[in-house]
Every structure is written in structure tokens, then in C-alpha cells.
Amino acid sequence: MANARLSGVGVSAGRAAGPVVRVAEALGEPPASPAPADPVAEAARIAPAAEAVAARLTAKAATVEGDARAVLETTAAMAADPALLGQAEELVTAESLPAARAVHQAAAGFISALEAAGGYMAERARDVRDVRDRLVAELLGVPAPGVPDLEAPSVLVARDLAPADTAGLDPAKVLALVTEEGGPTSHTAILARSLGIPAVVACRGVLSLSADALSVDGETGAVVESDGVVRAAHLGPRVEWNGVGTLRDGYRVKVVGNVGAEADAVAAVAAGAEGVGLFRTEFCFLSASEEPTVDQQRKAYAAVLAPFAGKPVVVRTLDAGADKPLPFLSPEAEPNPALGVRGLRVAFDRPDVLERQLEAIALAAQDSGAEVSVMAPMVATAAEAAWFAERARKAGIARVGVMIEIPAAALAAKEVLAEVDFASIGTNDLAQYVFAADRQVGAVAALNDPWQPALLRLIALVGEAGTALGKPVGVCGEAAADPLLACVLVGLGVSSLSMNHTALATVGAKLATTSYDLCQLAARGALGAGDPASAKLAARAPH
Numbered sequence: 001m002a003n004a005r006l007s008g009v010g011v012s013a014g015r016a017a018g019p020v021v022r023v024a025e026a027l028g029e030p031p032a033s034p035a036p037a038d039p040v041a042e043a044a045r046i047a048p049a050a051e052a053v054a055a056r057l058t059a060k061a062a063t064v065e066g067d068a069r070a071v072l073e074t075t076a077a078m079a080a081d082p083a084l085l086g087q088a089e090e091l092v093t094a095e096s097l098p099a100a101r102a103v104h105q106a107a108a109g110f111i112s113a114l115e116a117a118g119g120y121m122a123e124r125a126r127d128v129r130d131v132r133d134r135l136v137a138e139l140l141g142v143p144a145p146g147v148p149d150l151e152a153p154s155v156l157v158a159r160d161l162a163p164a165d166t167a168g169l170d171p172a173k174v175l176a177l178v179t180e181e182g183g184p185t186s187h188t189a190i191l192a193r194s195l196g197i198p199a200v201v202a203c204r205g206v207l208s209l210s211a212d213a214l215s216v217d218g219e220t221g222a223v224v225e226s227d228g229v230v231r232a233a234h235l236g237p238r239v240e241w242n243g244v245g246t247l248r249d250g251y252r253v254k255v256v257g258n259v260g261a262e263a264d265a266v267a268a269v270a271a272g273a274e275g276v277g278l279f280r281t282e283f284c285f286l287s288a289s290e291e292p293t294v295d296q297q298r299k300a301y302a303a304v305l306a307p308f309a310g311k312p313v314v315v316r317t318l319d320a321g322a323d324k325p326l327p328f329l330s331p332e333a334e335p336n337p338a339l340g341v342r343g344l345r346v347a348f349d350r351p352d353v354l355e356r357q358l359e360a361i362a363l364a365a366q367d368s369g370a371e372v373s374v375m376a377p378m379v380a381t382a383a384e385a386a387w388f389a390e391r392a393r394k395a396g397i398a399r400v401g402v403m404i405e406i407p408a409a410a411l412a413a414k415e416v417l418a419e420v421d422f423a424s425i426g427t428n429d430l431a432q433y434v435f436a437a438d439r440q441v442g443a444v445a446a447l448n449d450p451w452q453p454a455l456l457r458l459i460a461l462v463g464e465a466g467t468a469l470g471k472p473v474g475v476c477g478e479a480a481a482d483p484l485l486a487c488v489l490v491g492l493g494v495s496s497l498s499m500n501h502t503a504l505a506t507v508g509a510k511l512a513t514t515s516y517d518l519c520q521l522a523a524r525g526a527l528g529a530g531d532p533a534s535a536k537l538a539a540r541a542p543h
Contacts, residue, residue, distance in 0.1 A: 099139045100135075430458065484510070
């Protein structure tokens with residue numbers, strides 16, 4: 001198709017062009033026959049295969065740093081997961097299935113459960129598929145699907161990329177990424193930004209494109225057939241950041257990190273984070289069959305807080321429930337988990353769980369010396385904000401806030417903020433709820449673009465409420481990691497930007513080149529736009 005043009009969601013800025021290399025599709029479903037002559041011996045093949053896969057992933061992890069290493073190490077651990085391997089071994093011995101089929105079948109149960117849960121847990125389904133395919137390939141003695149060895153700089157095209165594949169990419173060889181599926185908050189998007197690789201996701205039709213070379217614009221999302229000449233990414237000059245979030249006119253904006261484990265905290269400090277705007281506490285709960293004790297939680301939280309002694313840290317209380325089911329909470333099945341009992345709503349039925357967590361957070365704050373605040377997830381009304389604030393203050397935590405993730409909370413921002421000390425906007429979930437678009441579904445990924453004017457108008461309402469009441473408003477979703485969008489957010493009244501540590505320097509440097517007046521001009525232009533592309537153009541004009 002001559003001069004073919006497609007459009008997706010640009011998730012990592014930059015432009016590049018070059019020859020296309022297509023990523024191999026996942027292996028098909030392995031056959032259920034013939035039955036193994038010796039089921040016990042066949043089952044015994046699974047553990048060594050898992051060890052081999054995990055060893056390769058671990059070896060690859062040792063060659064990279066930061067997010068890439070964490071993703072590869074996590075995938076290696078999943079490959080050796082005793083629950084998955086044990087279930088596969090049982091299928092071999094009980095049903096006389098070949099080992100490869102047993103692994104595929106065992107993984108299917110895990111994948112279905114994760115996808116049904118939605119939200120955070122649904123994001124892990126992609127990881128399980130990746131591990132499944134690597135194990136099946138090992139057992140069948142064939143090459144694993146995924147990114148091939150690149151002989152020359154190329155544009156990678158795929159249905160989607162497994163986190164481990166993205167983490168192992170060499171920016172010197174990968175000119176750009178284009179995927180048919182995925183979304184703005186996917187692993188592919190986050191890691192592409194951290195590696196500085198232009199990327200476009202949710203580009204429908206790219207797999208059926210016959211072009212041998214493509215030009216990719218990771219900002220606008222344009223994917224165009226090209227002449228095959230290799231052109232390096234044009235990311236523009238990078239300005240060094242001094243580690244303090246300040247506009248060139250002296251206007252102060254905190255540039256802080258999102259963390260979910262001790263390693264994240266260490267990385268954020270090394271990257272210059274002024275503090276933490278979102279400390280996800282789920283890591284302490286997700287693998288627990290029983291509720292962790294106050295002392296266990298205290299030690300786990302203190303380890304994450306310690307690198308930020310003397311610095312501000314906002315701790316989000318447990319964001320669990322129907323979309324992140326925890327065995328000890330005994331959640332009931334729900335037809336639509338994303339709209340069910342999740343976040344703070346869990347605490348209404350089990351206030352004792354929240355109270356123990358708040359106690360542990362207060363003690364960990366004392367142990368670490370960090371300046372700790374807490375905020376509640378999934379708050380919908382001012383009454384819910386007041387309910388949480390009362391309990392947090394009773395636990396000895398002086399500074400209390402809420403997440404703005406539900407449109408109702410944004411629309412009632414003045415009333416909600418009147419009950420607490422600050423608010424933090426979770427743009428990932430807020431976009432999902434505003435547009436009724438699951439952020440894991442590629443077909444609706446464009447609706448979750450953080451440049452959507454409707455989303456920006458809701459953020460503006462919260463910013464206006466914060467300014468009117470003299471209370472700070474932060475953003476801790478992926479929107480904060482986009483340097484140009486960060487300027488717009490400041491113009492909308494946002495006073496702190498929290499992001500993955502890999503984006504800190506880029507955002508901090510961009511802010512240092514602008515002024516508050518220019519941010520306000522960019523914000524007004526974006527708010528008046530009719531679509532994300534127009535919003536970007538309007539925001540870029542003053543900059």
C-alpha cells in the first residue's frame with residue numbers, strides 16, 4: 001500500500017524512520033496429545049525448563065538497570081512461580097497431558113482470573129502470557145517468541161510487547177516501537193519513555209501493513225510508510241536539571257516520585273526526586289494469604305520511607321478490593337469489579353484493616369524520619385473524605401489527603417478538599433472512568449490519552465478548588481511524566497507532579513525552561529481544544 005498512513009496513540013516523544021522488523025507472534029496452543037508414556041517423567045521436565053527460562057531472564061536483568069532490571073527480575077520470578085508449576089505438573093500426572101500443553105492450560109486459569117479482576121491485576125495477565133510462552137517454547141525445544149536479534153537499527157512492529165521484551169531493548173538498535181494493541185499506561189509506554197525510544201501504541205492496522213519501512217512520530221501518533229532511509233530519533237536538546245522543581249520565574253512546583261517498593265525509593269532518590277507523591281502500599285498485601293501484622297507492615301513501610309528521611313512522602317492506603325482481590329478480605333464476586341467495592345470502599349466494611357495500616361504507617365514514619373502524609377484511594381464524596389480524615393488523624397497522622405480518581409470527586413472538588421489537607425489526581429483511573437474506557441483495551445486506548453480535553457477540564461476544576469481553598473493539588477498518574485503536559489498541569493493549578501523515577505529529570509528540566517504565565521497560556525489553549533492532537537499543538541505554541 002503506497003504512502004500508507006496510520007494513527008495510534010503517541011506515548012514516547014521523538015521521531016524516527018527506518019526498516020521494519022516484525023516481532024514474532026506468540027506460539028499457538030500446544031497439542032493435548034500424544035499422551036506421555038511416563039507422566040511422572042514428563043512432569044519432571046517442567047521444573048528444569050522453568051529454571052532455564054528464569055536463568056536467562058535473570059542474566060539479562062544483570063545487563064540493565066532501573067525499571068528494565070526490575071521488570072526482568074519480576075518476570076524471572078514469575079517463571080519459577082511454584083503455584084503455576086505445581087498446577088502444570090498435576091495436569092501432566094492426573095490427565096496425561098504433554099508438559100507444554102499442561103503449562104499452557106495451567107496459565108490459562110491464572111490469566112482468566114486476572115483479566116476478570118480488571119485494573120491493576122489485569123495488567124499482570126500480559127506478564128503471565130509472556131512467561132507461559134517462554135516455558136512452552138523451552139519445553140518444545142523451539143525459539144521463544146519475542147524481539148529477534150537486530151542486525152541494524154530498525155522500527156519494531158508488534159501486536160504488543162511483553163514487559164520483558166521491552167525491558168531488554170537496545171536503544172541503539174531500536175529506532176521506534178509501534179504496537180497494534182496496548183495503551184498509554186502500558187509497560188511498553190512506560191519503558192519506551194525511560195529508554196528514550198519513540199513509541200506509538202494502539203495503532204490499529206499496523207500488523208496488516210505491507211510497508212518495508214516506516215516513519216514514526218511518538219508525539220502525534222502518526223505512523224507513515226517511508227523510503228527506508230534510517231533517521232535517528234529527534235528528541236530535541238535536553239536541559240540539565242538541578243534537582244529542584246522550579247520554573248524559570250521562580251514559581252515552585254514539586255517534582256516527586258511514584259514508588260511501590262524499596263528499590264523504587266532508592267532509584268527515585270538517585271534520580272533527584274524531592275520526595276514521594278505516591279507510595280503504593282499494595283506490595284505488602286498482594287502476595288499475602290493473611291493480613292500482615294502491624295509490625296510486619298511497619299518494617300516494610302519503613303524500608304521504603306528510609307531513603308526519604310527529612311523529605312515529604314505521601315502514602316496511599318491500601319488500594320485493593322474487587323479489582324485487586326486479597327484472600328483475607330474475602331471479597332464477594334462482582335459483575336463489574338472496576339465499579340465495585342475497591343479502594344476506600346473496602347475499609348467501610350473492614351475499618352479494622354485500615355486502622356491497623358494507619359497505625360503501621362505512623363510508626364514507620366517515626367522509624368524513618370520521613371515527613372509522612374496519607375491519602376485514600378477511590379474517594380467519591382466529601383463525606384467519604386471526612387470519614388477517612390477522622391481515622392487518619394486519630395492514628396496520629398497530621399496531614400491527610402485523598403485521591404481524585406472518580407469524576408464525582410472532581411466535580412465536587414471544593415467540598416472534598418474542605419475536609420482534607422490536599423488532593424492528588426490519579427489521571428490513569430480518572431481517564432478510565434471519564435471515558436468508560438478500560439485502559440487495558442487497545443481498541444479504546446485513544447480515549448485514555450491524558451491530553452483529552454474533557455480530562456483536562458476535570459483536572460482544571462480540581463486545580464481551581466485547590467487554589468480557592470489554599471490547598472495543594474498534585475498529579476500522580478502517567479500524565480505527570482509528559483514534559484509538555486506537565487507545563488499544562490501547572491497552568492491548571494497543579495502544584496506537585498509525581499512520576500516514575502525515569503521521567504524526573506526530563507520533566508524537571510522542561511519546567512526550568514518555562515514560566516507560570518506560559519504554563520497558564522498553554523493550559524488555556526489545551527482546554528479550548530477539540531481533541532488531543534489539537535490540545536498538544538495549542539500547548540506547544542507558548543513553548
